[in-house]
Amino acid sequence: MTDPILSAEGVTKTYRVGKREIPVLRGVDFEMQPGEMVALLGASGAGKSTLLHVLGLLDPPTEGRVRFEDQSVSDLPGPKRAKLRHREIGFVFQFYHLIPELTALQNVKLGTMMDQGPLAWLGERKQHDQDARALLDRVGLTERLTHRPDELSGGERQRVAIARALVANPRVILADEPTGNLDSSTSESVLELLFEINRESNIAFLLVTHDEGLAARCDRIVRLRDGVIDA
Amino acid sequence: MATRAFSWFLALRYLLSRWVNVLGMGGVALAVWALIVVVAVFSGFISGIEDNTKSGSPDLLVTSLAPETSFESLEATIRADEDVVAIAPRLRHHALYFPIGRGLRKIAATDPLPISGLGFEFVELLGIDTEAELETSDLSLWLDAIPNDDYGSRVEATENPLSISIERVRAARAQARPFDRTELLRVPPGVLVSRDRARSSRIDTGQELEIVSAHLDRSDPESPEMRKIRRVFVLTGKFESGHRVVDHTMAIVDIEQVRTLLGHDASDPGSIDIVSDVAIRVRPGADLKTVARRLEKALGNDVANVLTWREQNKTFLDVVHQERRMMKLILFAVGLVAAFLIYATMHMMVTQKVKDIGILSAMGASRDGTKHVFLICGVTVGVLGCVLGATIGCLTSIYLDEINRYFIRGTLTDIVNVFRGMFGLPDTVLSIFPPQLYALDRIPTVVDPTWVSQVTIGAFAVTIFAAWLPARRAARFEPVRALGYE
Numbered sequence: 001m002t003d004p005i006l007s008a009e010g011v012t013k014t015y016r017v018g019k020r021e022i023p024v025l026r027g028v029d030f031e032m033q034p035g036e037m038v039a040l041l042g043a044s045g046a047g048k049s050t051l052l053h054v055l056g057l058l059d060p061p062t063e064g065r066v067r068f069e070d071q072s073v074s075d076l077p078g079p080k081r082a083k084l085r086h087r088e089i090g091f092v093f094q095f096y097h098l099i100p101e102l103t104a105l106q107n108v109k110l111g112t113m114m115d116q117g118p119l120a121w122l123g124e125r126k127q128h129d130q131d132a133r134a135l136l137d138r139v140g141l142t143e144r145l146t147h148r149p150d151e152l153s154g155g156e157r158q159r160v161a162i163a164r165a166l167v168a169n170p171r172v173i174l175a176d177e178p179t180g181n182l183d184s185s186t187s188e189s190v191l192e193l194l195f196e197i198n199r200e201s202n203i204a205f206l207l208v209t210h211d212e213g214l215a216a217r218c219d220r221i222v223r224l225r226d227g228v229i230d231a
Numbered sequence: 232m233a234t235r236a237f238s239w240f241l242a243l244r245y246l247l248s249r250w251v252n253v254l255g256m257g258g259v260a261l262a263v264w265a266l267i268v269v270v271a272v273f274s275g276f277i278s279g280i281e282d283n284t285k286s287g288s289p290d291l292l293v294t295s296l297a298p299e300t301s302f303e304s305l306e307a308t309i310r311a312d313e314d315v316v317a318i319a320p321r322l323r324h325h326a327l328y329f330p331i332g333r334g335l336r337k338i339a340a341t342d343p344l345p346i347s348g349l350g351f352e353f354v355e356l357l358g359i360d361t362e363a364e365l366e367t368s369d370l371s372l373w374l375d376a377i378p379n380d381d382y383g384s385r386v387e388a389t390e391n392p393l394s395i396s397i398e399r400v401r402a403a404r405a406q407a408r409p410f411d412r413t414e415l416l417r418v419p420p421g422v423l424v425s426r427d428r429a430r431s432s433r434i435d436t437g438q439e440l441e442i443v444s445a446h447l448d449r450s451d452p453e454s455p456e457m458r459k460i461r462r463v464f465v466l467t468g469k470f471e472s473g474h475r476v477v478d479h480t481m482a483i484v485d486i487e488q489v490r491t492l493l494g495h496d497a498s499d500p501g502s503i504d505i506v507s508d509v510a511i512r513v514r515p516g517a518d519l520k521t522v523a524r525r526l527e528k529a530l531g532n533d534v535a536n537v538l539t540w541r542e543q544n545k546t547f548l549d550v551v552h553q554e555r556r557m558m559k560l561i562l563f564a565v566g567l568v569a570a571f572l573i574y575a576t577m578h579m580m581v582t583q584k585v586k587d588i589g590i591l592s593a594m595g596a597s598r599d600g601t602k603h604v605f606l607i608c609g610v611t612v613g614v615l616g617c618v619l620g621a622t623i624g625c626l627t628s629i630y631l632d633e634i635n636r637y638f639i640r641g642t643l644t645d646i647v648n649v650f651r652g653m654f655g656l657p658d659t660v661l662s663i664f665p666p667q668l669y670a671l672d673r674i675p676t677v678v679d680p681t682w683v684s685q686v687t688i689g690a691f692a693v694t695i696f697a698a699w700l701p702a703r704r705a706a707r708f709e710p711v712r713a714l715g716y717e
């Protein structure tokens with residue numbers, strides 16, 4: 001086995017609502033290998049989204065730590081975490097989360113603007129444009145470049161979101177029920193796309209799902225129950 | 232403050248998709264515009280008023296003299312000052328007059344109410360030594376200010392007693408004989424009043440005026456006695472100084488006439504050349520205050536006050552400047568409203584965009600990057616508003632007169648009159664500045680570059696602050712909560 005690319009060590013997450021403490025994660029140990037396709041299963045409210053946010057450095061763990069490769073990253077200062085999130089991690093959400101004012105192409109291109117100053121970005125804008133177009137091409141949206149999100153179907157929106165997650169060449173993609181809002185045939189084609197990308201690249205996927213059948217097609221299944229992973 | 236490309240890109244997209252931001256920009260532009268134009272017009276008026284005031288007042292005035300002070304006792308000391316160019320004695324005395332041979336007169340609705348309801352009018356006789364006064368104050372301008380066509384009653388050199396006295400002084404000099412001031416007493420007693428006064432009193436040149444007054448006769452110091460003064464003068468001309476107080480209260484006569492009224496007839500050997508004030512013209516470029524204080528010292532501090540033209544008109548000028556300050560304060564409030572507008576639109580935008588803030592975090596935006604998106608939006612709105620307001624404000628101020636002349640009193644009036652015609656209403660002229668109301672032929676404006684830059688930079692600073700608050704709020708959202716925000 002190679003070294004894990006992303007791992008959680010004794011991660012706990014406790015929310016406080018008023019005086020009440022709600023322990024959601026109670027000590028999660030978890031590793032992902034490069035290029036691996038992992039399914040994360042668990043009942044609704046089990047804490048799957050919470051774990052995904054902690055792993056993606058969007059939310060700090062209450063205790064424990066998150067490692068990226070061999071570096072402890074959950075305790076890095078905000079701007080460093082932002083940079084790592086941009087370079088190494090892509091998110092795909094159930095509700096797409098595209099920016100409504102931007103066209104499909106602009107939504108994807110936005111992913112190339114996180115790290116560069118405006119002038120530097122303009123200097124390379126041809127390259128960025130090509131990359132974004134190529135990715136939209138890859139997800140099958142060559143004809144939809146200038147459509148805004150409200151002019152796209154659910155499946156098309158999710159494809160834009162996938163292209164956006166890929167544009168900065170991340171090594172991990174965290175997908176939170178990416179097909180949870182789609183009908184079964186659209187789901188199937190979106191999933192097929194994800195599996196293809198996984199096969200073609202060395203990107204590791206963590207796929208949150210309720211679908212046992214889908215989970216079975218992944219390299220590995222982890223289950224979250226009572227705030228811990230039970231293998 | 233290194234910014235990232237996405238902050239600029241998104242700011243631009245947000246702005247272009249939200250026309251409400253034009254409102255914020257318009258608000259800022261309007262406030263800046265108003266601050267520039269109103270202050271330019273006000274400053275124009277102030278400088279006009281100050282010019283008139285200055286023209287109506289000597290550079291320096293020696294005043295608060297004791298009764299029965301002689302000019303001789305002051306002259307040498309004042310002339311000794313290196314910055315004094317010319318001096319002229321003045322003698323003021325209060326009086327009433329009424330036109331002889333005129334019964335009750337009707338007052339037109341446009342006339343100011345007469346100062347006395349009994350047919351008498353109040354004046355302050357200003358006795359001047361014409362020759363000296365011409366060197367010292369703007370007297371010749373006051374006389375020239377009456378246009379030739381003003382009821383055909385321009386001051387005629389020959390019938391002006393003051394001119395006659397100058398002629399006699401010059402004749403004496405030409406013959407190299409000492410000028411005998413008693414000659415002046417043989418000149419018919421003439422009086423000049425301002426054009427406005429002549430108009431409101433309905434008097435014209437040639438009108439005889441009975442002048443009545445009283446004075447305290449101190450010839451017997453043990454029991455000073457009140458004496459009645461009464462003399463007939465002839466209105467021989469009019470003047471216009473532009474200084475309201477001078478124009479409304481003064482009647483100019485020869486100083487010897489006033490001296491005679493006060494018991495110092497030049498033909499009487501015991502008489503002295505009494506004065507109540509001394510007007511002084513100072514070398515151009517000299518600091519008036521310094522000269523004034525120096526003269527006070529030279530004359531002895533308890534002998535006289537020496538006032539600069541500003542000090543002579545302090546209360547009046549203070550009021551005018553105070554009005555400008557009030558105006559600025561009111562307009563500043565307009566600026567605050569514009570800032571609130573920007574704050575409100577930016578706050579609303581942040582509220583609409585909470586989910587985007589979460590998305591941006593997930594994509595790898597730092598908090599600063601998120602903050603910059605909204606800051607750039609607000610600053611762009613502010614900069615555009617300020618630049619637009621300042622540009623239009625300066626142009627409006629500079630061309631206000633033309634705008635008024637050709638657009639408001641021209642085209643716009645024509646348009647309005649078309650509608651009036653349709654409804655059978657009388658024609659009228661629209662004007663933001665009816666010239667007949669101010670007796671000025673142009674709307675005076677002064678565009679002060681310091682004020683323009685102060686306003687623009689100030690408005691800019693305020694809008695940055697108004698944009699910074701919502702931007703800071705945007706940066707404080709927890710990304711995960713922002714993502715779940717509906």
Ligand SMILES: Nc1ncnc2c1ncn2[C@@H]1O[C@H](COP(=O)(O)OP(=O)(O)OP(=O)(O)O)[C@@H](O)[C@H]1O
Pocket residue numbers: 015016017022024042043044045046047048049050051
């Ligand atoms: N900000 C919060 N404050 C308090 N409690 C929270 C907060 N966010 C999540 N929770 C709680 O944490 C628990 C786990 O939530 P999470 O969204 O991770 O579940 P999930 O496994 O993704 O469920 P689902 O399958 O329905 O998406 C839930 O009980 C939820 O109520």
Ligand SMILES: [Mg+2]
Pocket residue numbers: 048049050176
């Ligand atoms: Mg969830």
